[in-house]
Amino acid sequence: MSKTVIYSSNAPEPIGPYSQAIQAGNMLFVSGQIAIQKSTGKLITNSIEEETEQVLQNIVDVLKAANMDFSHVVKCTIFLKDFNDFVAVNEIYGKYFTSAPPARETVEVSRLPKDVNIEISCIAVK
Template sequence: MSEKEIIATDKAPHAIGPYSQAVKVGNTVYLSGQIPLIAETMELVIGDIKAQTAQVFNNLSAVASAAGGTMNDAVKVNISLTDLNDFAAVNEVMSSVFQQPFPARACVQVAALPKGADVEIEVILVL
């Protein structure tokens, strides 16, 4: 097995639990789930689901960059929403982040997310 490399950046929120922002093994990078926190203040973005989702993708992009990649290196995206009625709005933001061919994806509704967030997204990159 390839050696693990821990990826960290101050341009994304620091971990709020016992996990790393990302872990790189070989050319694969596993980005931990991000919620719509502002890195500098660790406060949730105030606004609709589009604003929250945009912040999540900004956070993920910062971590991807620290790993030497971009969101275009994404092969898998997992989205958790507290309300599946937000599905179309999240798709709209996601379509502005990724280019074709799009990564594989799952989207599920969950009962709750950390800090009362409405959306959490995790990504796997292959560099």
């Protein structure tokens, strides 16, 4: 099976030794995205809603680089610093997955990269 690095110039650069995504066959594994705005390089952390929007927009950009969109996503993992943000995150998340939402788990963690409040990773299939 071939393994291809997927890179989007519209999404933030990885902050460590990993790829934005890896395509293996017809499956795409998108690394956890945080709310770094590519155009400014700044973290968007004014509110959990804005932070979630930026994270999902970063995922949009990575999926586009692989000629995919949210309809191809079969699995998401959401990491939250504070589970009290669950309802607000769900509201924003639901705007991106309007039909046949993917399988998902959401977990509270003690700390995330750059001390953000949310990180989301996903798996998509063509």
